[in-house]
Amino acid sequence: MxxxxxxxxxxxxxTIVITGANSGIGFEATKLLADKGAHVIMACRSTARGxxxxxxIMQALPGAKLTLKPLDLSDLKSVRDFAHTLHDEFDSLDVLLNxxxxxAPPLTRTSEGFELQIGTNHLGHFALTGLLLDLLSAAPAGRVVTVSSLAHRMGNIRFDDLQWQKKYSRWLAYGQSKLANLMFARDLQRRLQRDGAGVISVAVHPGYSATHLQDTMPGGKVFNALFAQHQSQGALPSVFAATAAQASPGGYYGPGGWMELRGLPAPARPRKLADNHDVAQRLxxxxxxxxxxxxxxxxxxA
Known part of the structure; x- marks a missing residue:
């Protein structure tokens, strides 16, 4: 493509909800979609940064329709409060971009005691999607887009120690959370199709994109400068999945260049484990x- x-x-x-809309790929997706006329609900943990x-964005796009809402995905009460607010203010949602x-932070726990990465990246979005699914179903053609990562290839779902109570590995924990994102997106599509819902679920990854996430990693800024694509390019798979007629239900998209690290959106290669139905159902x-x-x-x- x-x-x-x-x-x-x-x-x-x-109306499009984007979690983490204040920085990185979420910020770039917000700009692109607002420029095309969407009303973007910017769901951000920090209202100041939001x-x-x-x-x-308003300075660059004076006519943009942007609404800021607080959302902390590491706190399930915040997730529920956000969902309640949207139900009070909207009759339908067209896209949820997770x-x-x-x-890869140091070992940290969420409000509920979950390891931060599985708690935020997967469980927070799992809860949010479930709580907003009726609003998405009320739209003519609702979509759920979930951002995974190439790092899903190094992940495993550790049912015996999902919360890393034993020895913690920040990168393996990140891989687990990103594999969970991909498995959730694909299992959600199977369930939507089974139930005859009008919503579709699509997964994406941004390749290797220069965002704030790498800035805190050892050598991150150097690797960004040498190898990464700009975060605006990394946002394109998400925007493609959210808007393009070519996006297939249950599909997985990322950059189409070498090793899926950079380039324009194209079908991506999921790890075989991502389609293991037994593991997906247990997750x-x-x-x-x-x-x-x-x-x-x-x-x-509807």
Whole structure:
């Protein structure tokens, strides 16, 4: 494919939620979608950084429709409060872009005691999607886009120690959370299709993109300068999955260049484990138990 920002269809009248919209790929996706007329709900953990990002976009796009809402994916109460607010203010949502994430921090626990990466990257988005699925189903053609990573290839779902109570590896924990993102996206599509829902689920990864996540890593800034593509390029798979007619239900997209590190959006290669139904179903059940959000049945199309 040779899909570029020029190919983004008009988004006028659409409402799109982007988690982590104040920086990196989420910030770039917000700009691209707002420029095409979408009303973007910027779901940000830090309202101060969110306001600064919103002001920056408004300066470049004075007519942009942007609404800032607080959301801390590491706190399930915050997730529920955010979902309640959206139900009070909106009758439908066209796209949920599950973008926010943390990468390779020291061992940290969420409000519920989850390891921070599985808690934020996967469980927070799992709960959020379940709580907003009725609003997505009320749209003519709702979409859930979940951002995974090339790092999913080094991950395993450690059911015997999902929260890293034993020896912690920040990178293996990151890989686990990104594998969980991909497995969730693909299992969600199977369930949506089974239930005849009008919503589709698509997974993406940004390749190797220069974002703030790498800045805190040893040598991160050097590697960004030498090898990474700009974060605006890294946002294109997410925007493609959110808007393009060519995006396949259950698909997985990333940069189409060498080793999927950079380039324009193209079908990506998931690790075989990502399509293991037994592991996916067990992960789903565990995620429901841990979050208290149960997908009893996905709503049918309105």
């Amino acid at each position: 040779s899909w570029t920002p020029r190919d983004i269809p008009d988004q006028s009248g659409k 306001e600064a990002a919103r002001a920056q 973008n926010a994430g943390v990468m 789903w059940q565990v995620s429901e138990q841990l979050t208290g959000v149960r997908y009893l049945s996905t709503p049918a199309a």
